[in-house]
Amino acid sequence: MNGTIFDIKEMAVHDGPGIRTTVFFKGCPLGCVWCHNPEGLSIKPQLMYKSKNCTNCGKCRIKCEHPECEPFGRCIHICPENCLSISGREISAKGLAKEIIPTAQILGDGFGGFTFSGGEPLMQSDFLLELINELKNYHLCIETCGFCDSNTFKKVIEKLDFIIMDIKLADNGLHQKYTGVGNGQILENYEILRASGKPYIIRTPLISGITDTKENLDAIQKIIDDSKWEKLPENTMAGAKYNMLGLEFPLKKTKQP
Amino acid sequence: MHTDLYNFIINKQHHAYRHTVDWNLGEEYSQKGLSPIERMADRFERMTNEEKAVIFPNEQIVFLRTVANLPDCFTEKEWEEIKSKYYIHELGYLSNLSPNYYDTIASGLLKMREDADEYSKRSIDNIIKLSDKYLEEAKAQGREDLVEVLTQVPRYGARNFREALQFFRILHYALWLEGNYHNTVGRFDKSIYPYLKADMDKGVYTRESALALLEDFFLSFNKDSDIYVGVQQGDNGQSMMLGGLDENGEYVFNLLTELCLEASCNNKLIDPKINLRVNKNTPKEIFTKATHLTKAGLGFPQYSNDDIVIPALEKLGYEHNDAVNYAVAACWEFIIPSVGADVANIGAMSYSKAVDTVLHSSLLECETYDEFFAKVKQEIGNECDRICDGIKNLWFVPSPFMNVLMGCNVAEGSKYNNFGIHGTGIATAADSLAAIKKYVFEEKTIDKATLLEAIDSNYEKHSEILPILRFEAPKLGNNDDFVDSIATELLDSFSQALQGRTNCRGGIFRAGTGSAMFYLWHANEIGASADGRRAKEPFGTNYSVSLFAKVKGPVSVISSMTKQHFENAINGGPLTLEFHQSVFADEDGIEKVGSLVKRYIELGGHQLQLNTVNTEQLLDAQQHPENYKQLVVRIWGWSAYFVELDKEYQDHVIARQAYTV
Numbered sequence: 058m059n060g061t062i063f064d065i066k067e068m069a070v071h072d073g074p075g076i077r078t079t080v081f082f083k084g085c086p087l088g089c090v091w092c093h094n095p096e097g098l099s100i101k102p103q104l105m106y107k108s109k110n111c112t113n114c115g116k117c118r119i120k121c122e123h124p125e126c127e128p129f130g131r132c133i134h135i136c137p138e139n140c141l142s143i144s145g146r147e148i149s150a151k152g153l154a155k156e157i158i159p160t161a162q163i164l165g166d167g168f169g170g171f172t173f174s175g176g177e178p179l180m181q182s183d184f185l186l187e188l189i190n191e192l193k194n195y196h197l198c199i200e201t202c203g204f205c206d207s208n209t210f211k212k213v214i215e216k217l218d219f220i221i222m223d224i225k226l227a228d229n230g231l232h233q234k235y236t237g238v239g240n241g242q243i244l245e246n247y248e249i250l251r252a253s254g255k256p257y258i259i260r261t262p263l264i265s266g267i268t269d270t271k272e273n274l275d276a277i278q279k280i281i282d283d284s285k286w287e288k289l290p291e292n293t294m295a296g297a298k299y300n301m302l303g304l305e306f307p308l309k310k311t312k313q314p
Numbered sequence: 315m316h317t318d319l320y321n322f323i324i325n326k327q328h329h330a331y332r333h334t335v336d337w338n339l340g341e342e343y344s345q346k347g348l349s350p351i352e353r354m355a356d357r358f359e360r361m362t363n364e365e366k367a368v369i370f371p372n373e374q375i376v377f378l379r380t381v382a383n384l385p386d387c388f389t390e391k392e393w394e395e396i397k398s399k400y401y402i403h404e405l406g407y408l409s410n411l412s413p414n415y416y417d418t419i420a421s422g423l424l425k426m427r428e429d430a431d432e433y434s435k436r437s438i439d440n441i442i443k444l445s446d447k448y449l450e451e452a453k454a455q456g457r458e459d460l461v462e463v464l465t466q467v468p469r470y471g472a473r474n475f476r477e478a479l480q481f482f483r484i485l486h487y488a489l490w491l492e493g494n495y496h497n498t499v500g501r502f503d504k505s506i507y508p509y510l511k512a513d514m515d516k517g518v519y520t521r522e523s524a525l526a527l528l529e530d531f532f533l534s535f536n537k538d539s540d541i542y543v544g545v546q547q548g549d550n551g552q553s554m555m556l557g558g559l560d561e562n563g564e565y566v567f568n569l570l571t572e573l574c575l576e577a578s579c580n581n582k583l584i585d586p587k588i589n590l591r592v593n594k595n596t597p598k599e600i601f602t603k604a605t606h607l608t609k610a611g612l613g614f615p616q617y618s619n620d621d622i623v624i625p626a627l628e629k630l631g632y633e634h635n636d637a638v639n640y641a642v643a644a645c646w647e648f649i650i651p652s653v654g655a656d657v658a659n660i661g662a663m664s665y666s667k668a669v670d671t672v673l674h675s676s677l678l679e680c681e682t683y684d685e686f687f688a689k690v691k692q693e694i695g696n697e698c699d700r701i702c703d704g705i706k707n708l709w710f711v712p713s714p715f716m717n718v719l720m721g722c723n724v725a726e727g728s729k730y731n732n733f734g735i736h737g738t739g740i741a742t743a744a745d746s747l748a749a750i751k752k753y754v755f756e757e758k759t760i761d762k763a764t765l766l767e768a769i770d771s772n773y774e775k776h777s778e779i780l781p782i783l784r785f786e787a788p789k790l791g792n793n794d795d796f797v798d799s800i801a802t803e804l805l806d807s808f809s810q811a812l813q814g815r816t817n818c819r820g821g822i823f824r825a826g827t828g829s830a831m832f833y834l835w836h837a838n839e840i841g842a843s844a845d846g847r848r849a850k851e852p853f854g855t856n857y858s859v860s861l862f863a864k865v866k867g868p869v870s871v872i873s874s875m876t877k878q879h880f881e882n883a884i885n886g887g888p889l890t891l892e893f894h895q896s897v898f899a900d901e902d903g904i905e906k907v908g909s910l911v912k913r914y915i916e917l918g919g920h921q922l923q924l925n926t927v928n929t930e931q932l933l934d935a936q937q938h939p940e941n942y943k944q945l946v947v948r949i950w951g952w953s954a955y956f957v958e959l960d961k962e963y964q965d966h967v968i969a970r971q972a973y974t975v
Contacts, residue, residue: 067867070897070906076869116778135778139785159793160866163873167913169906 059147060184063096063176067160073198073219075169078160080153082175082185083145086204088237089225090307091264093292095299097176102145104129105301110138117141144302150184154191161195170196170218179205182213189216200260202236203243203250210246211253220250220257225268227276235267244280251284258285264308265291316372316530323537324583324944331368332382340389351712353387355433358492358715362440365491367451369460374530375480376448376460377487379538384493387711400709401818403657407711409496410551410643410659413489413719414652416505419481422470426718433714441488441715442469474518478509479531485719487538492715495542496551496644499586500651503556503571510570521569528570528577535585546963548584548954551644557600558591559620559638565593567600575603579610584946584953588614589642593621594916601908608907609898611926613948616646616888617911622920623648626884630824632730645952646828646856646921647734647886652720655728656821657708658885661701662736662829664836665743665804666843666853668693673750673769673844677762683755687747687800691807698811698823701735706818731821734885737808738829738836739853740801741790741860745845747804748797749787753779765844772842772849784846784862791859793870795877802878809882826885827857827920834962852966855949856887857921861969868893872914880920888921889914890948892970895928923948925970932956932968 061083069079084100085092096103114137121132125143133141148156161168171192178185179201189197198219203210214220224240224247226232232240250257259281263269269291278286296306322328337360343353361381368378388396396402403409418426427438445468452460463480472478489497513519519527535552542550556571578588590604604615620638627637627648636650643649647658672689680686710725722728753760760779768776788797809825817823829836833853841849845860854860857875865871868891875889897903907924914922925948935942939957947956947967956964 065866067869068906068910070903071899076906076910078869134786135781137773137777137780137784139781159873160869163793163869163917164910164913165916167909 058184058187059149060153060181060188061100061102061145061147062153063094063144063146065157069172072172072174072200073169073221074196076164076167077169077172077198078157079172079174079200080157080178080188082173082178082181084180085175085177085202086180086238087177087202088307090235091262091267091291093296093298094176095302095304095306096144100145100176100180102128102143103302104131104133105142105144105298106303107138107140107301109140111140112138150187150191153188158192168195170198172198172200172221174200177202177204179209179213182209185213186216189213203246204238205242205246207242207245207249211249214250214253214255217255220255221260222247222250222257223260223262224277224281225261227273227280231267231273247280258287260287260289262289263291316374316526319370319372319530320533320581322370323533326540328368328370328378328537331366331378331380333380334383335364335381335385337385339385339387340392343387344389344392350387351433351714354492354712355436355714357385357387358437358488359440361491362444365444365447367444367447369448369451369455369457374459374476374527375483375534376452376464377483377534379487379491379541382541384491387493396709400707401705402709403660405495406709408494408713408716408725410498410647410649410657411494411716411720411724412498412500412641412643412649412651412654413485413716414721415482415485415500415719417652418485418719419467419478419505420471423468423718424470430718431714434718437488437492437715438718441484445469445484472509475506475509475513475524476527478506479527482506483531483534488715489719490538490542492713493711494713494716498551498641498643498649499554500641501555501558501566501639503568503574504558504560504566507566507568507570511568514569521573524569525573525576525580528573529581532577532581532586533583536583539585546949546954546960547958548949549644549952550585551952552585552587553589553642553644554586555589555591555641556615557596558640559593559624561635561638565596567596572603575607575615578612578614579607582610582612582944582946584612584955587952588612588616589618589646590615591618591620591623591640592912592915593619596912596915598905598909598912601912602905605898605904605908605911608893608924609904609926611895612946613923613925613953616642616921616923617915618642618646618648618886618921619915619919621915622880622918623884626881626920629881630732630822630884636730642886645830645886646888646923647826648884650730653729655720655724656730656732656734656824658734658824658826659736659828659830660705660733662738662832662836663694663697663701663808664738664832664839665694665808666739666746667836667840668697669743669746670840670843673746673766677750677754677766683751686750686755687803690747691803694804694807695811698735698808698815702733702812702815702817702823705733708818727819727821731817731819732824733817733821734824734826735812736826736828736830736832736885736887737805737883738832740804740827741858741863742837742843742845742847742853743804744790744797744801745787745860745863746843746847747800748789749783749844749846751800752787752796753782769842769844773846780846782846783844785864787845789845789860789863789865791863791865791871791874793866793873798874798877801874805878805880805883809879813882824885825883826887827880827883828885828887829853829856834966852962852969854970855890855966856923857889858970861966868910872910872917872919876914876917876919880918884920886921888923889919890923890925890970892925892927895926898926927967927970929968932964936961936964936968
């Protein structure tokens with residue numbers, strides 16, 4: 058079957074052991090106000106527009122014959138400054154495997170494995186399972202928000218070698234407020250992960266005034282106990298991609314007094 | 315390291331001790347009818363007489379240039395005459411050699427004087443005289459430590475680590491003062507380690523105190539470098555080679571190697587330029603240690619691969635014991651210390667010009683891509699004919715003191731007298747050929763006349779094909795055999811075109827993968843190109859992918875750029891990879907970059923140079939140069955202070971793409 062991805066990154070060094078290749082799945086059930094990959098939120102292909110180099114030549118508005126351009130009413134192949142691109146492409150699990158396996162071959166012993174990130178890879182769990190099946194011989198890792206039904210969660214992590222899971226906010230109400238969903242399901246999956254015996258690490262993005270409060274960090278510590286825990290510093294470039302999607306960075310709004 | 319001295323030097327306070335001389339030596343020598351070597355010996359004598367001994371508080375390694383200029387030995391008119399008779403390389407003075415400092419450091423200048431000719435004797439006497447001025451100054455300042463050192467060296471051989479470092483400084487200083495330039499350092503750790511080891515065994519130094527002394531020594535390379543000549547500030551050729559196999563096949567990586575990596579990292583200065591020889595058996599830990607230096611952002615170390623370089627040099631006719639001893643010239647050209655008089659940067663061949671020429675002369679009449687490429691190959695041969703035939707009767711100004719360290723009159727040549735030719739714009743040429751192959755000959759979606767019109771109008775006409783050629787066509791660096799194999803054929807064509815030729819000194823021509831400043835110069839010789847490059851846009855530096863090519867990432871790049879046959883093209887010139895600073899944020903990231911380098915070496919890459927960049931910072935530095943005086947960037951074979959560069963070089967650095975995490 059086909060899935061939708063929005064990026065493949067070679068030489069990911071912070072996504073698990075060794076030098077890895079990370080596949081970014083498109084679509085996420087959460088909508089964190091600090092999200093720095095906003096093109097990963099919607100599963101649908103989106104038009105990305107870099108305004109910086111645009112000379113307003115208007116060439117992209119002239120009707121073209123490319124089927125991929127049709128939904129956007131813009132031609133993405135004509136811009137001399139490369140301002141337009143489509144984020145999100147459909148690809149089969151087999152096709153994707155074929156595309157990413159060469160990086161493993163190039164790196165040989167130096168290759169760490171593949172990491173599935175996003176967006177939220179569990180949102181396309183059938184596709185993910187098929188892809189995992191194509192990559193059986195490699196070390197596989199997921200970066201997940203942990204939000205999906207427990208059966209799916211169990212089924213997927215069983216087949217993986219390493220799990221990186223976020224616990225962003227310990228308080229259900231705050232989780233609802235800042236990510237759009239409560240954390241009940243996530244905490245339930247966390248217990249499954251813990252019991253699974255799989256190696257894992259918990260991550261918390263430190264967002265100023267939201268997740269980095271003493272209250273929140275103490276509460277997360279209580280939940281995860283002696284689990285390995287990584288706190289990620291706030292990404293200062295986080296808002297950069299919103300403009301390109303014609304969206305506003307929600308954190309900017311949130312932070313305004 | 316003494317912080318006060320360091321700050322004193324980087325704030326250029328030592329410049330206050332400088333003066334200039336207004337001697338018209340050329341005129342005087344011309345009237346007296348002095349021969350070139352007499353002139354060089356006389357000028358050196360005057361310069362050493364004019365130099366004053368200046369010793370700063372806490373300075374461990376002394377010798378400072380106090381005369382900031384060096385009057386020419388010849389009048390302009392004489393140069394014109396010389397140039398009408400001879401081929402003159404660059405300035406006409408000797409450059410890019412790797413002199414044998416180390417035998418002299420062991421035996422002392424008095425010993426070297428025994429077999430020297432009268433000019434060399436005179437130069438030795440003069441540098442000893444200048445050294446004695448320093449000795450007197452040391453006595454006057456009550457610097458017992460320096461008195462002891464300067465009583466021994468340079469007259470006699472060094473007895474310990476400190477004397478060896480001071481001796482090196484004197485010899486290196488003398489070469490610059492004589493008027494030689496791009497005076498490289500050679501295999502420093504291999505040669506100097508025995509002195510350090512003996513001292514460590516005796517308990518003279520702790521690791522820390524040895525490092526501090528070495529940092530002062532490294533600082534000495536930066537005291538006068540602003541008055542050394544180059545295309546831009548920083549292009550001064552003070553390249554140091556570390557690591558590598560020795561004559562017995564043992565890999566050299568000793569305490570001094572480690573301390574050199576650390577000293578460079580701690581000093582954060584652009585000299586000396588650190589190179590590290592590695593091979594497929596080099597342990598991972600060494601790559602990790604070296605990557606700590608990469609993180610410092612100086613563009614060091616530059617790696618070279620013994621597995622590729624040594625056999626390739628042997629294939630070119632270098633004896634095994636010489637090939638294993640290779641070092642680098644100012645940037646990356648492989649040269650042999652002591653016995654090599656190769657002119658490793660005598661010319662440059664532009665692949666893109668060859669493609670452009672054939673595009674305009676023959677595209678319309680070619681029916682197949684193979685036919686077209688055969689003509690490109692022929693044109694590369696024609697270009698090599700023009701370059702090689704143009705170099706006849708090479709002449710250098712003889713240098714008596716350089717002769718002491720090279721053991722012969724090196725201006726006339728030595729054991730090896732080969733000429734190196736750079737090959738520039740390989741990515742632009744390969745991408746252009748790939749686009750022509752795909753769209754013109756295979757898919758036939760762009761017709762020949764349209765392409766020519768588009769290129770000749772700088773894509774004003776048929777502008778709709780520009781984004782296709784520029785952003786959608788196959789590009790070198792994506793592990794795509796369609797275009798990678800074209801780069802292979804180009805490099806092979808170049809090396810084949812140079813094979814079998816004999817140069818005017820009886821040596822051969824060596825094909826290389828470097829560009830030096832030609833990535834800007836050659837780019838301006840042609841207009842737009844078929845890869846969607848607009849007129850006046852520069853090529854990538856050295857053996858790198860095109861500046862605007864969309865590549866998948868560094869893993870695909872190292873795959874694409876290790877497929878070629880470097881065993882036939884080993885003049886030197888690295889692949890450059892740029893990494894964003896964030897990659898090095900933790901030890902884990904540093905180790906992973908180290909293992910990527912290791913993998914590059916295992917895949918058979920010949921030479922690699924990594925940069926740590928932060929584009930946001932560079933842009934800010936263009937706006938507020940006053941805040942970034944010490945910000946260092948890599949240019950083509952050397953590093954420089956960003957704010958001291960001309961804008962076109964700054965912009966090129968910014969345009970290179972950095973890989974983030």
